[in-house]
Amino acid sequence: MHLVVCAKQIPDPETPPSAFKIDPQKNEVIPAPGIAPVLSQFDGIAAEAALRIKEKAGDTKVTVISMGAESAQQAIKQVLAMGADEGVLLNDPAFEKGDPHTTATVLAAAIKKLGHVDAVFCGRQAADWDWGEVGILIAEHMNWPVAIIAKGVELQDGKFRVQRVLEDGFQTVDVPMPSVITVSNEFGEPRYPKLQQIMQAARKTVTSWKSGDLGVDAGAVGAAGARLKLERLYIPEKEGKAEIMDAETPADQAKQLVEKLKAAKIL
Amino acid sequence: MPRNVLVVGELSEGAPTSTTIELVGAGSRLAGGGTVAVTLLGNGAAAAAAATFPAGATKAFTSDDANYDQFRSDQWLAAVESAFGLASPDLVLMAQSLVGRELAPRLAFRHNTAAAMDCVHLADDGGTLKVTRPVYGGNALATFSFATSPAVATVRAKSQDPIEPKAGASGETAELPAAGEARAAIIGREKVEAEGLQLQDAPVVVSGGRGLGSPDGFKLVEELAAAIGKDKAAVGASRAACDLGWYPPSQQVGLTGKVVTPDLYIAVAISGASQHMAGCSGSKTIIAINKDPEANIFKSARFGIVGDYRQVLPPLIAAIKAAR
Numbered sequence A: 001m002h003l004v005v006c007a008k009q010i011p012d013p014e015t016p017p018s019a020f021k022i023d024p025q026k027n028e029v030i031p032a033p034g035i036a037p038v039l040s041q042f043d044g045i046a047a048e049a050a051l052r053i054k055e056k057a058g059d060t061k062v063t064v065i066s067m068g069a070e071s072a073q074q075a076i077k078q079v080l081a082m083g084a085d086e087g088v089l090l091n092d093p094a095f096e097k098g099d100p101h102t103t104a105t106v107l108a109a110a111i112k113k114l115g116h117v118d119a120v121f122c123g124r125q126a127a128d129w130d131w132g133e134v135g136i137l138i139a140e141h142m143n144w145p146v147a148i149i150a151k152g153v154e155l156q157d158g159k160f161r162v163q164r165v166l167e168d169g170f171q172t173v174d175v176p177m178p179s180v181i182t183v184s185n186e187f188g189e190p191r192y193p194k195l196q197q198i199m200q201a202a203r204k205t206v207t208s209w210k211s212g213d214l215g216v217d218a219g220a221v222g223a224a225g226a227r228l229k230l231e232r233l234y235i236p237e238k239e240g241k242a243e244i245m246d247a248e249t250p251a252d253q254a255k256q257l258v259e260k261l262k263a264a265k266i267l
Numbered sequence B: 001m002p003r004n005v006l007v008v009g010e011l012s013e014g015a016p017t018s019t020t021i022e023l024v025g026a027g028s029r030l031a032g033g034g035t036v037a038v039t040l041l042g043n044g045a046a047a048a049a050a051a052t053f054p055a056g057a058t059k060a061f062t063s064d065d066a067n068y069d070q071f072r073s074d075q076w077l078a079a080v081e082s083a084f085g086l087a088s089p090d091l092v093l094m095a096q097s098l099v100g101r102e103l104a105p106r107l108a109f110r111h112n113t114a115a116a117m118d119c120v121h122l123a124d125d126g127g128t129l130k131v132t133r134p135v136y137g138g139n140a141l142a143t144f145s146f147a148t149s150p151a152v153a154t155v156r157a158k159s160q161d162p163i164e165p166k167a168g169a170s171g172e173t174a175e176l177p178a179a180g181e182a183r184a185a186i187i188g189r190e191k192v193e194a195e196g197l198q199l200q201d202a203p204v205v206v207s208g209g210r211g212l213g214s215p216d217g218f219k220l221v222e223e224l225a226a227a228i229g230k231d232k233a234a235v236g237a238s239r240a241a242c243d244l245g246w247y248p249p250s251q252q253v254g255l256t257g258k259v260v261t262p263d264l265y266i267a268v269a270i271s272g273a274s275q276h277m278a279g280c281s282g283s284k285t286i287i288a289i290n291k292d293p294e295a296n297i298f299k300s301a302r303f304g305i306v307g308d309y310r311q312v313l314p315p316l317i318a319a320i321k322a323a324r
């Protein structure tokens, strides 16, 4: 089998709000000093899902692809260290500042170029723009079925049996091969690579493809092809500070709070 | 310029969901005299249509086929496609739900356009539709316009006000085809919802976080909710607490959990990460109980107690019981 993992590098979503800054002229996030970009959380979990299938099924290749800056090599190496076999970086100025549609166009072109693929694993959403669209759009490009927000995936009789997270519980669905599966945090933690694996991954070469290699029209991707136009990016005003109960003991603070709530007609 | 709007409605026990009513209201504000069509699929759809006209719909496209009761995106997409043909929409609205999350990108793809997900604000800016959505885990807001038409948007529950009901309003109806094939087969369904009051309906939500230190901590949180009233308060949790297996994921509040907008939200041992606040910042009043005076949660809270929840909750439970 050949499984593909789509992995994006993003600004660390755990950046403290005080260090999170926006350049209002460029409508861009200013990288927080000293905080390195990371592999988007859900994509590490998507890699874990693919690797568990590889281990069970045997004779399976896992390819990780990332569209992004040169630094996205890091995200690719991280998934290689986890156990993926090959990495592809899609790096081209023409790909920049796109939207989910242009991202999926580039990724789908790369997946087609990879040849035979049995499944694509994505995160449920990239933890920067939180769209939750690219996996679904890749499926549309390929004309494959998609199962989104998975918490479990198993190969069963040539199909994927996927456990999905719903608003009020879970659902089990069977999707045929090939298909796209997007993975959620309920799946569990991704593995920690061993030092030796990290060193091996560091030595692996990552293939690099540009728009010409993929045969995508540079005018149809990135900012030029984006169908969603970013008008404004801003940090919403946060209201002031909480009124902290200042009584001496926890018991008195509790009473003080209940008095306040009664006075404000909240209780 | 009038705008034709198509709302992909959803049913709950044979009635349009409250979000459907909100979307129809938002649609009628944005239509500027255009039509506001709504699709309703599944058991009871035809009868449910009547409830959408006072809410602002001018047309309802329905299919009573019970095969639509469980959402299968291939089947729903085909039905929405036929409604699309009848409505010629300039704008398609869906809930940020199981349905909208999957259907919006697929519908947009098929019409060479784009979907903006999880919008909290929809506005007509001199004839141009602009949608605003939280990004970067709720740290920022981003406003987008569409370079292509129609615009497709999923909308966060409770972010739109319904319109003042138009008593006696009626509209056109048309029937959509019965469900066709679906490539994914549903094998099983497991409900793991808390008993009694649901999170999104509760006027009070009491949530616990990783700072509880163990699943046992939720017992005190549940006691606090019970003291406020079993018919009033539901219990939620942060993702950290859910990921640790301390509380069911169905009770997770936040960006990737549920969005709640209660009158009162009590956060116990929760740090107030932006991704958590994304699910509760619409609450009327937030109370935070946290041992760290610098915790981010105190920036959004109206009242706070700085202290160990183990010492704060028992007297708080007693004081609330005494006050009732």
Ligand SMILES: Cc1cc2nc3c(=O)[nH]c(=O)nc-3n(C[C@H](O)[C@H](O)[C@H](O)COP(=O)(O)OP(=O)(O)OC[C@H]3O[C@@H](n4cnc5c(N)ncnc54)[C@H](O)[C@@H]3O)c2cc1C
Residues within 6 Å of the ligand: A013, A014, A041, A126, A127, B137, B208, B209, B210, B211, B212, B237, B238, B239, B240, B241, B252, B253, B254, B255, B256, B257, B258, B268, B269, B270, B271, B272, B273, B274, B275, B276, B279, B289, B290, B291, B292, B295, B307, B308, B309, B310
């Ligand atoms: C893409 C993405 C999506 C996410 N989605 C969600 C989501 O939907 N919902 C969500 O909640 N999170 C979400 N998160 C995670 C989020 O970033 C935080 O990691 C999480 O909310 C932290 O949970 P917490 O506040 O319970 O834990 P912590 O951040 O560990 O905070 C624990 C708090 O408890 C306090 N505390 C400790 N002991 C005590 C005590 N004895 N008494 C009182 N206080 C005490 C501490 O001071 C601390 O403030 C998401 C993250 C990402 C990247």
Ligand SMILES: Nc1ncnc2c1ncn2[C@@H]1O[C@H](COP(=O)(O)O)[C@@H](O)[C@H]1O
Residues within 6 Å of the ligand: A006, A007, A008, A009, A040, A042, A043, A046, A065, A066, A067, A068, A100, A103, A107, A121, A122, A123, A124, A125, A126, A127, A129, A130, A131, A132, A133, A134, A135
């Ligand atoms: N630039 C990218 N490179 C690789 N994969 C991506 C990229 N953008 C999005 N994805 C994949 O698509 C998923 C959903 O992204 P999004 O629709 O942007 O929220 C992510 O979790 C990744 O698996």
